[in-house]
Amino acid sequence: MTATATVPPPVRPAPRGGRGRPARSPHRALLGLAGVATFLCLLELLPRTGLVNSRFLPPFSDMAEALGERAGTGEFWRALGDTLTTWSIGLGIALAAGVVIGMLIGSVRVLRETTASVIEFLRPIPSVALIPLAVLMYGTGREATLLLVIYAAFWQILLQVLAGVQDVDPVARDTARSYRFRFLTEVTRLVWPTTLPYAVVGFRLAASVALILTVTGELIIGTPGLGRLIAVAQTSGAVASMYALVIVTGLLGVAVNLLARLVERRVLRWHPSVRQESAS
Amino acid sequence: MTVFSPRAAAPLARSATRRGTGRRALAAARRTLVVLGLPAVLIAVWWLVSEEYHSFYFPPLREIVETFGPTWFEGRITGDVVPSLTRLLSGYALAVVLGVVLGVLIGSSAKLRAFAEPVLEFFRAIPPPVMVPILMLFFGIGTTMKVIVIATGAVWPILLNTVEGVRGIDPLLRDTARTYRLRPLTRLRTLVLRGASPQIFTGARQALSIAIILMVISEMFAANNGLGFSIVQFQRSFALPEMWTGILLLGLVGVLLSLIFRAVERVVLAWYRGQRQSQRGGNR
Amino acid sequence: MTTATDRPATATRMLSVRGLHKVYESAGRPTEAIRDLTFDIAAGEMVCIVGPSGAGKTTLLRCIAGLLPPTGGDISLEGRPVAGPPKGMAVVFQDYARSLFPWLTVAQNVELPLREKRLPKAERHRLVERSLEAVGLADVPRSYPWQLSGGMQQRVAIARAVAYEPHILMMDEPFAAVDAQTRADLEDLVRDLWHRLGITLLFVTHDIDEAIYLGRRVLVLSGRPTVIMEDVAVDLPDERDQLGTRNLPRFGELRAHVYELVQKAKRGHRPENEPDAGASGAVGKEFPA
Numbered sequence: 057m058t059a060t061a062t063v064p065p066p067v068r069p070a071p072r073g074g075r076g077r078p079a080r081s082p083h084r085a086l087l088g089l090a091g092v093a094t095f096l097c098l099l100e101l102l103p104r105t106g107l108v109n110s111r112f113l114p115p116f117s118d119m120a121e122a123l124g125e126r127a128g129t130g131e132f133w134r135a136l137g138d139t140l141t142t143w144s145i146g147l148g149i150a151l152a153a154g155v156v157i158g159m160l161i162g163s164v165r166v167l168r169e170t171t172a173s174v175i176e177f178l179r180p181i182p183s184v185a186l187i188p189l190a191v192l193m194y195g196t197g198r199e200a201t202l203l204l205v206i207y208a209a210f211w212q213i214l215l216q217v218l219a220g221v222q223d224v225d226p227v228a229r230d231t232a233r234s235y236r237f238r239f240l241t242e243v244t245r246l247v248w249p250t251t252l253p254y255a256v257v258g259f260r261l262a263a264s265v266a267l268i269l270t271v272t273g274e275l276i277i278g279t280p281g282l283g284r285l286i287a288v289a290q291t292s293g294a295v296a297s298m299y300a301l302v303i304v305t306g307l308l309g310v311a312v313n314l315l316a317r318l319v320e321r322r323v324l325r326w327h328p329s330v331r332q333e334s335a336s
Numbered sequence: 337m338t339v340f341s342p343r344a345a346a347p348l349a350r351s352a353t354r355r356g357t358g359r360r361a362l363a364a365a366r367r368t369l370v371v372l373g374l375p376a377v378l379i380a381v382w383w384l385v386s387e388e389y390h391s392f393y394f395p396p397l398r399e400i401v402e403t404f405g406p407t408w409f410e411g412r413i414t415g416d417v418v419p420s421l422t423r424l425l426s427g428y429a430l431a432v433v434l435g436v437v438l439g440v441l442i443g444s445s446a447k448l449r450a451f452a453e454p455v456l457e458f459f460r461a462i463p464p465p466v467m468v469p470i471l472m473l474f475f476g477i478g479t480t481m482k483v484i485v486i487a488t489g490a491v492w493p494i495l496l497n498t499v500e501g502v503r504g505i506d507p508l509l510r511d512t513a514r515t516y517r518l519r520p521l522t523r524l525r526t527l528v529l530r531g532a533s534p535q536i537f538t539g540a541r542q543a544l545s546i547a548i549i550l551m552v553i554s555e556m557f558a559a560n561n562g563l564g565f566s567i568v569q570f571q572r573s574f575a576l577p578e579m580w581t582g583i584l585l586l587g588l589v590g591v592l593l594s595l596i597f598r599a600v601e602r603v604v605l606a607w608y609r610g611q612r613q614s615q616r617g618g619n620r
Numbered sequence: 621m622t623t624a625t626d627r628p629a630t631a632t633r634m635l636s637v638r639g640l641h642k643v644y645e646s647a648g649r650p651t652e653a654i655r656d657l658t659f660d661i662a663a664g665e666m667v668c669i670v671g672p673s674g675a676g677k678t679t680l681l682r683c684i685a686g687l688l689p690p691t692g693g694d695i696s697l698e699g700r701p702v703a704g705p706p707k708g709m710a711v712v713f714q715d716y717a718r719s720l721f722p723w724l725t726v727a728q729n730v731e732l733p734l735r736e737k738r739l740p741k742a743e744r745h746r747l748v749e750r751s752l753e754a755v756g757l758a759d760v761p762r763s764y765p766w767q768l769s770g771g772m773q774q775r776v777a778i779a780r781a782v783a784y785e786p787h788i789l790m791m792d793e794p795f796a797a798v799d800a801q802t803r804a805d806l807e808d809l810v811r812d813l814w815h816r817l818g819i820t821l822l823f824v825t826h827d828i829d830e831a832i833y834l835g836r837r838v839l840v841l842s843g844r845p846t847v848i849m850e851d852v853a854v855d856l857p858d859e860r861d862q863l864g865t866r867n868l869p870r871f872g873e874l875r876a877h878v879y880e881l882v883q884k885a886k887r888g889h890r891p892e893n894e895p896d897a898g899a900s901g902a903v904g905k906e907f908p909a
Contacts, residue, residue, distance in 0.1 A: 087450035095455045112473045170374040177375065180594035181587035182545065184552045184564075188571035188579050193393055264461070271463040272549070276556055283466065290469040302466050309461025508718040511687050514704075515711045516733035516784065526732065530723045607723040611766040 114296040123300035132285070139270055139281035139308070142198055146205030147259075147266040153206070154213025154262070155255055162221025163239075163247060179215070183208040183269060184276075191277055198280070201273025208269045209262035216258030220251030256323050260316040267312050271305055282308070395577045400584070403577040408585060412566065420563040421589070423479060424551040427486025431543055435491045436536060439498025440528055449499060460496055464489030464546055465553045477558035482551070489550045490543035497539030501532025534608045537601050544597055548590055563589070634698060634788055634820045635661040635684065641692035642679055653679045655845035657693070663787070666814050666821045668831035670878065671841030671849075672886045677824045680846070681792050684822070685711050698787060710781035714793040716774040720765040726752070727761035730780045737784075751783035752776075754816075755809060771802035775809070782813055788820040795830070804862050807834060811860060828878050832856075833865060838874075840881045842890055849881050849891055 096116050103110035126132040161167045183204045194200035224247055232242045274283025282305055289298040383397040390396075408417070442448050442456075468485050475481035505528065513527045529536075555564030567582035602609075642654040653676045661667050671677055682688040684695055686705040695702040697709065710733075713719040720729050727748050734744045752758050755775040765773050774794060781789055791810070795803045811834060814821050825831050831838045832854055840849040856870060865871055 084450040087447060088454040091451040091453070091455050094451075169370045173371045174374050174378065177591055180545070180590040182548045182552060182590045184549050184556075185567070185583045185586040185590075187552075187556065188567050189393065189583065192571060192574075192576075192579075268463040268465070272465040272553065275465055275468075276553060283463075286466055286469060290472075295473065298469060302462060302470060305466050306458050306462035309463060310458055313457075313461055506718045508713055508715055509721065511682075511685075512711075512713070512719045512721075514687060515685055515709065516736065517705055517707065518732070518736050522732075522736055526721065526724075530721070533723075607764055607766075610764060611722045614766045 111295065114299065118296040119299045119303065122294070122296040123303070126297060126300060135280065135282050135285050136304070136308075138198075138279075139274065139283070142201050142205065142273075142279065142281060143266050143270045143312075145198075146202050146270065147209055147263055149202075150206045150209035150262055150266065151213055151259060154210050154258065155217055158214045158217025158255075159221060159243065159247065159251065162218045162251075163243065168218075175214070175218075179211040184272065187273075187276060190273075196278040196280075200277050201270060201279040201281075204273050205266045205269045209266040212262040212265055213255065213258035216254040216261070217251055220254030221247055223254070224250045253324055256320045260313075260320050263312050263316040264309065267309055392576065395580060399577045400580045404581045404584070407578050407581045416561050416563055416566050417585070419479070419561050420551055420555065423482045423554075423562070424486060424547055427483040427550070428490055428544065428547045430483065430487035431490035431547065432494055432540060434487065435494025435539065435543070436498050436529075438491075439495045439536075439539075440502055440524070440532070442495075443499040443502025443532070444528075449503065453499075456492070456496055456499075460492035464550055468550075468554055468557050472558065482554040482559070482562075485554045486547045486550045490547040493542040493546070494536065494539040497535040497542075498532055501535030502528055504535070505531040534605060537605060541597060541601075544593060545590075548593065552586065632663040633660055634663040634665070635822070636696050637684065637693070638695075639693035640680070640683060640690055640695065642676070642683060642688070643691045652845040654683075654690075655847050657841075657846065657848060659839060659848065659851065661788075661820060661822065663820055664818055665837065666811075666823070666835050667837045667839060668823045668825060668835035669839045669841060670825055670828055670831045670882060671846070672843050672882055673826055675841040675843055675885065676846040677826070677841060678792055680841075681711070681790055681822070681824050685709065685790060708787040710784045710786035710789050712774070712777050712781050712789070712791040712794045714796050716770065716777050716794075716797070717765070719777055720773060720780075722764065722766055725762050725764055726757065726768070726776050729765065729776060730783050733780065733784045747783040747785070751779040754782060754813060755779045769802075771798045771806065774798060774806065778806075778809070778813070782817065785817075786819060788822065790822045790824070792824045793826060794823075796826070803830075808862065810834065828875055828882060829866065832871060832874050832878060833860060833862075838878060840878055840885070842885045843888060847891060849885055852878060852881075 099113075099116040099119075101115075102108040103113050103115045161171050186204055186207060190200040190203045194203070228246055229242075232246050270281065271283040271286075273279055274281035275287050276283075278284050278287065282301060286298055286301045286305075289295075289301060379397070386394050386396045387398060442452050464485075467488055471481055471485050471488065475484055509527060509531065513523050518526065551562075552564035552567075555562035556568050559565040563582065563586055567579060567586065570576075570579035570582055637660070638658050640654055640657040642652075644651045644653055657680065669677055669680065679688065683690045684697075684702065686702045686709075689703075697706045700706065721732070724732065730748045730751060731744055734747055739747070748761070749758070752761060755778050757772060757775050757779060760768065760772070765776060768776070774797075778794070794810075795806050798806065807830060810821070810823070813819075823831070823834055825834075835854050838852040838854060840852060841847070842849045852874065854874060856865060856868065856874070
């Protein structure tokens with residue numbers, strides 16, 4: 057879940073079931089559940105006992121109640137839908153642009169060399185710097201937030217795809233050249249299969265970054281979505297409601313992470329190169 | 337990172353050394369061209385196009401450059417930039433310390449890890465900016481709030497990566513430390529922190545970008561000075577060239593901090609890069 | 621530190637293992653790794669432990685090193701019971717690449733344990749220099765381990781152990797991952813260090829030739845759950861060299877004997893006196909040649 061500014065160096069695709077995740081034993085799962093239960097109890101008891109002012113932190117039961125109320129309104133579901141729409145459109149555009157541009161730049165040496173410095177310079181620019189421009193150009197429309205989302209998510213994917221193209225076995229590439237593969241054949245048969253695992257990692261990173269920027273845009277700019285509901289709840293002093301919505305965004309974040317990992321595993325299941333990769 | 341540095345030009349330079357200084361100069365010139373060529377072209381295009389076509393949103397680059405000095409160097413450096421950077425660095429430092437300390441603690445115990453992980457994953461998944469309204473309840477709208485917003489948003493990647501790093505320390509290395517009876521403090525410094533440092537840096541790098549975002553956002557929300565505040569002010573008063581100078585300055589801050597970060601990382605993780613390279617070279 | 625002069629094999633008891641028993645708890649099912657091991661090692665001895673793969677050699681070593689708590693039985697080193705890594709002991713593991721600190725230079729790796737012993741700086745430097753010289757690595761103190769070849773890395777690990785001035789040095793298949801030529805060199809290096817430093821050496825290996833070439837005694841272990849098949853005395857001359865010693869008729873006899881024992885162990889054969897296997901515990905028992 058990298059956000060915009062400095063993007064980490066390309067992450068090597070992990071082996072299947074990788075990323076050091078141990079098999080979830082029932083014992084571990086139980087401990088995790090106990091952790092969640094403890095956390096919720098604290099959330100309930102801290103304000104109830106007066107250790108924390110309940111005006112600032114309402115008990116968990118109040119949050120749950122507020123969430124129940126919200127869930128009964130069409131407004132909430134529309135906002136959730138809006139957030140998901142902005143997120144998926146932004147992520148989709150960033151994905152398409154990142155893959156196409158990355159493959160192009162990565163495969164052509166002159167492009168790769170000349171764009172390197174520009175990429176190095178542009179990617180640490182925080183996307184939120186674009187907020188004022190986005191507001192002026194698009195007001196509170198969805199496009200304003202989309203601009204931020206696409207900018208932030210694009211770098212994640214571009215960098216991974218570039219790394220993937222670089223990873224193509226030079227011998228295989230020479231072989232392809234010596235058989236005079238056409239450019240398109242070389243790309244589809246050789247470059248793309250190598251790049252795919254990297255692109256999928258890029259997708260996973262971009263998915264959570266895109267969600268962060270979606271909610272941020274809604275919160276700050278006021279484009280429709282969960283973020284705006286939080287801002288409204290804040291100004292109207294509906295504290296429990298605000299907490300409830302924050303929890304929803306957190307759960308959404310967890311869901312996005314899980315989905316992205318699922319996609320990663322699905323896409324890479326059949327991929328032979330992944331099995332040989334060493335964990336990093 | 338190495339992938340994207342203009343290192344591709346290096347072999348060319350190397351082969352040139354054999355053929356005398358003339359060639360070498362040529363190679364250096366080519367490398368400079370490769371690194372600076374496209375940026376120069378892009379800036380030139382921006383300059384000319386913005387000069388030619390008058391757009392309200394995209395004022396001429398010339399105007400932006402001319403406005404830059406008067407906008408920032410007449411009081412705003414101390415009035416806005418320094419406070420912003422101070423908040424950023426204090427919040428970030430807090431996040432690093434908290435993240436590493438908690439990460440080492442949690443990472444050292446398998447039980448604690450299993451207990452805490454789901455809750456931590458949840459906190460990491462919350463888009464950090466939504467914590468701003470909540471923290472405003474507790475800490476008002478002052479500098480404290482902003483520092484805490486930055487710290488609480490940036491701490492998660494550091495914390496979770498540190499946990500992962502500590503967990504991933506080679507058990508044989510742990511055994512070695514035990515058989516030589518290294519004292520707890522030495523073990524922490526020499527084994528745990530150094531062993532987890534690659535992951536700590538990964539987390540810290542992610543945290544840095546989150547911290548910058550949160551600095552800007554917390555200032556956009558509620559502040560009476562700072563970079564984010566100024567940029568929004570310019571935007572609300574439709575001072576477009578000034579707003580653009582703010583965007584550029586923010587970009588420069590981001591780039592500069594990432595350069596500093598990388599310089600530190602290069603030194604601290606020199607061993608890690610070397611090790612990875614030797615492994616990839618099939619030394620084993 | 622013991623010196624080379626006081627090395628009567630029967631003098632002081634360095635290590636004593638009594639009725640060692642180890643059961644692993646894995647996936648809820650207990651696995652008996654070591655059933656019953658009893659033996660003694662005198663100060664200044666060089667003992668090799670061989671056995672078929674999976675014979676619990678490493679488990680035994682880790683128990684002695686205090687890295688693994690035994691399920692039953694007693695281990696004591698220099699008269700003190702072992703609970704946790706004891707003083708005066710150094711271990712060289714098989715996987716050299718993973719037992720050296722990759723973020724420390726060669727010299728720093730060797731020096732680290734000495735710092736922990738709070739030795740004065742001059743003394744530390746002397747020891748580092750001397751031990752690196754002893755393993756033939758005097759010229760690379762500033763390199764990092766991963767810049768060296770496998771054999772050189774294992775030399776660093778040995779130098780670190782030697783500089784630590786342990787009373788007992790344990791080696792867990794230290795040469796299993798290096799090439800044959802390097803291996804012969806390292807074997808001679810270990811013999812040489814043992815001679816010069818007068819330490820007690822416990823050497824675990826799966827290589828029968830190596831065990832006989834190095835050891836004065838060879839403990840042959842059975843398959844799991846482990847007991848001692850036989851405690852073989854190596855009655856070869858103390859001066860050994862790769863060609864001459866390995867060509868001695870006696871070397872061949874010992875090898876044939878140990879080989880047979882290991883083959884038996886592989887087939888699941890167990891010594892007749894198994895229930896109280898270790899009780900015999902005779903040091904250096906003879907076998908009819």
